[in-house]
Amino acid sequence: MKKIVVTVGCRPDCIKMMPLLKELRKRPELETVLLSTGQHREMLDQVFEVFHERPDYDLAIMKTGQTLFDVTTGILNGIKAALEEIKPDVVLVHGDTSTAFVTALACYYLQIPVGHVEAGLRTNNIYSPFPEEFNRQGIGLIAAYHFAPTQLAKQNLLKEGKRPETIFVTGNTVIDAMKHTIVKDYRHPDLDWVGNDRLIFITAHRRENLGTPMHNMFRAIRRVLDEHPDCKAIYPIHMNPLVRAAADEELGGCDRIRIIEPIEVFDCHNFESRSYLILTDSGGIQEEAPAYGVPVLVMRDTTERPEGVDAGTLKLVGTSEEVIYSEFSRLLDDPAAYSAMAKAVNPYGDGGACRRIADVLEGLPVSEWLN
Ligand code: UD1
Ligand code: UDP
Numbered sequence: 059m060k061k062i063v064v065t066v067g068c069r070p071d072c073i074k075m076m077p078l079l080k081e082l083r084k085r086p087e088l089e090t091v092l093l094s095t096g097q098h099r100e101m102l103d104q105v106f107e108v109f110h111e112r113p114d115y116d117l118a119i120m121k122t123g124q125t126l127f128d129v130t131t132g133i134l135n136g137i138k139a140a141l142e143e144i145k146p147d148v149v150l151v152h153g154d155t156s157t158a159f160v161t162a163l164a165c166y167y168l169q170i171p172v173g174h175v176e177a178g179l180r181t182n183n184i185y186s187p188f189p190e191e192f193n194r195q196g197i198g199l200i201a202a203y204h205f206a207p208t209q210l211a212k213q214n215l216l217k218e219g220k221r222p223e224t225i226f227v228t229g230n231t232v233i234d235a236m237k238h239t240i241v242k243d244y245r246h247p248d249l250d251w252v253g254n255d256r257l258i259f260i261t262a263h264r265r266e267n268l269g270t271p272m273h274n275m276f277r278a279i280r281r282v283l284d285e286h287p288d289c290k291a292i293y294p295i296h297m298n299p300l301v302r303a304a305a306d307e308e309l310g311g312c313d314r315i316r317i318i319e320p321i322e323v324f325d326c327h328n329f330e331s332r333s334y335l336i337l338t339d340s341g342g343i344q345e346e347a348p349a350y351g352v353p354v355l356v357m358r359d360t361t362e363r364p365e366g367v368d369a370g371t372l373k374l375v376g377t378s379e380e381v382i383y384s385e386f387s388r389l390l391d392d393p394a395a396y397s398a399m400a401k402a403v404n405p406y407g408d409g410g411a412c413r414r415i416a417d418v419l420e421g422l423p424v425s426e427w428l429n
Contacts, residue, residue: 061089062419063146066113067097067157069105070342073323075152076109077234078175081412091144095133095157096120099364101297101320108322115140116422123299126156126189133160141168148173148378148419151197154190154341154362162197172197176230177204178211179362186360188266194362205415207406208365209428227428228414229407232345237268237409239327248292248316251333255314256289256334256390259290262305262357263296264339271303271377276308276356278382279337283314286390292314292329296312335389335396337382344372351402355385365405370398 064079066072072094072186077082082090094102094113099120106112117140119132120418133156141149141164149165151158153176165172169173174197184192198204205231215225249257262275283291295305309315316389321329330336336343337357344363347354348371355375356367366372375385387397407428 059087059089060342060419061091061145061148062149063091063093063141063144065093065151065157065161066102067095068155069098069101069320070340071152071155071158072102072105073235073342074176075150076105076111078231078412078415079111079417080109080148081234082419085416086419088416090144093117093137093140093144093161095137095161096181097124097133097155097157098128098297098381102321103275104322108324111246115144129156130160133157133165135426137161137164138168141165141170146170148203150175152176154179154187154194154197156193159189159193159196162200164250165386171202172200173203173205173415173419174198174201175205176207177201177223178206178208178213178215180203180211180214181360181362183360183391186266187358191362203418205411205418207411210365226414226418226424229409229411229428230345231411231415232342233349233404233407234412235323236327236346236349238331239324240331241328244328244332246328248318251316252290252292256286257332258283258289258291259329259333259336259338259352260291260293260297261336261338261340261343262293263301264358266300267339267377268300268304269356271294271357273308274377274379275337275339275382276304278379278386279307279384280312280315281385282390283312285387287314289314289334289390293317294319294321294326294329296320301313301398335386337386345406348372349402349404349406351400353389353396353399355382355389357382366403369403369405370401371403373399407425 074333093115117136150173204225336354339357348366
């Protein structure tokens with residue numbers, strides 16, 4: 059019997075690890091332990107609730123306004139005792155959060171093998187996104203198993219000299235999750251409020267965008283909304299107090315922008331799929347929206363998810379007020395520009411990522427690899 063620790067800490071890694079946890083639990087040769095760093099609190103509890111899970115271990119490190127030092131030292135100090143007690147054969151970490159990097163570092167110190175889920179995404183600029191690019195490269199140095207979502211991610215890992223036999227192209231586990239979230243006859247009071255107007259869906263939270271870039275983003279959005287009475291925006295806001303202060307200042311008092319509390323992933327996917335356009339700096343939403351064919355303006359200078367950009371559904375627009383204003387206005391006013399982007403593509407797999415990862419961990423032959 060192999061003991062596998064599944065580590066989560068923030069909203070996105072938890073959303074993407076929950077379907078994997080459920081798959082691992084089905085395997086008789088694997089014993090699973092769910093460890094949460096508690097880097098997030100309310101936004102993480104919301105995901106646990108949706109998937110009917112509770113962590114076996116919760117380091118509960120979150121503090122309001124936490125710095126990267128707080129997060130790093132909080133996890134490092136708390137996780138050693140937990141890992142020594144659990145004695146895992148493999149620890150799985152996800153993506154690029156500090157939860158994932160610091161857990162991998164702790165495993166390295168304790169010489170426990172690490173499996174990296176969503177491995178090989180790269181911008182090759184360690185300041186963008188910050189600190190996520192450093193985190194994912196750092197995990198790549200430590201990991202014994204690299205579960206890459208796409209062939210491109212695999213190529214990134216090979217270029218860095220990772221051994222081919224340690225890389226497995228599985229697809230992204232978010233596609234596994236999406237198989238269960240999208241429903242046809244979905245209703246929600248906020249969508250009723252939008253009615254027949256065009257729904258603009260907004261999210262923003264990146265650490266490197268806090269301050270001037272975020273104010274620029276919000277000012278541009280406000281100007282465009284003021285000029286388009288047939289559009290309504292829904293913005294489920296991140297719990298970071300700095301994000302909330304900027305949004306209040308720039309977007310408050312506009313009756314066609316509804317700022318709401320973070321929504322459950324089930325609602326989020328259904329809101330995204332019914333949107334006319336999405337403006338975001340999120341990583342995960344760049345993977346989800348192309349599958350629905352909803353155009354996305356990515357308010358960042360770089361992306362580690364170029365697949366959707368290559369397919370034409372995502373466009374990187376940076377964080378200058380004027381560029382966001384003109385790109386956003388153009389997509390609302392120019393139907394040809396809009397329909398060129400509104401193409402459904404799904405480069406992230408067939409929803410079988412969790413099964414493949416579980417097969418690898420169990421030592422079983424994988425029946426059907428992704429091409
Ligand atoms: C973290 C990840 C980022 C990921 C994002 C997903 C790092 C360094 N960053 O960034 O990669 O994209 O999560 O959302 O790992 N807060 C709450 N309740 C919550 C969650 C957050 O109050 O449930 C507030 C707290 O004041 C906290 C702040 O948000 O201090 C920032 O949280 P933190 O985890 O440090 O950074 P994120 O920007 O959420
Ligand atoms: N999401 C959610 N509720 C929200 C906003 C986002 O469930 O109110 C989901 C979204 O569908 C995606 C993930 O959270 O699966 C993205 O998380 P986030 O943008 O916080 O982090 P990132 O992906 O940028 O790391």
